[in-house]
Amino acid sequence: MNTTSLHPDKIKNFRKLIIALSIVIPVVVAALFKVKIEGVDFSFLPPIYAGINAITALLLSLALVSIKNNNIKLHKTFINICMVLSLLFLACYVAYHMTSDPTPYGGNSKVLYYVLLVSHIILSIAVIPLVLFTYLFAWTGDFVKHKKWTKIAFPIWIYVAISGVIVYIMISPYYGHL
DSSP: OOOOOSOHHHHHHHHHHHHHHHHHHHHHHHHHTTOOOTTOOOTTHHHHHHHHHHHHHHHHHHHHHHHHTTOHHHHHHHHHHHHHHHHHHHHHHHHHHHHSOOOOOOSSOHHHHHHHHHHHHHHHHHHHHHHHHHHHHHHTTOHHHHHHHHHHHHHHHHHHHHHHHHHHHHHGGGTTOO
């Protein structure tokens, strides 16, 4: 049952916006990796954006517990915070990579590291439309679709958040050792 007061054309426009963002964000992020800004030191950002991922994972877990306990208001609060944290993460991540050279992994667990890293990157792209559409369905009151999409979006979003922390922990000893 759709309880939204939004006009169907407005919902259609939001769907188009989500599709556009799902394409534009990864393309822009990839393009910005080719931009290097010299003379700016954002080397302090990786632990911050890893921390943002950790907080996101925790809040996603609390959002799940909240909705399981029928605390819709708290669930919404946690999800809204996670959305803001995701934007903050993206800004920090791009700022760091635009001002820093890539850090090669120097550990013994290269296969594990690269499996985690590649899956993290691929799923971080896939999660954009999943989360945005899931959010839109809740916002418009289409809770049948919201629940259906959440079953896909939630595990991917939490995997991306947790794997981001693990990737950071694995690569952090090699920062600045080029």
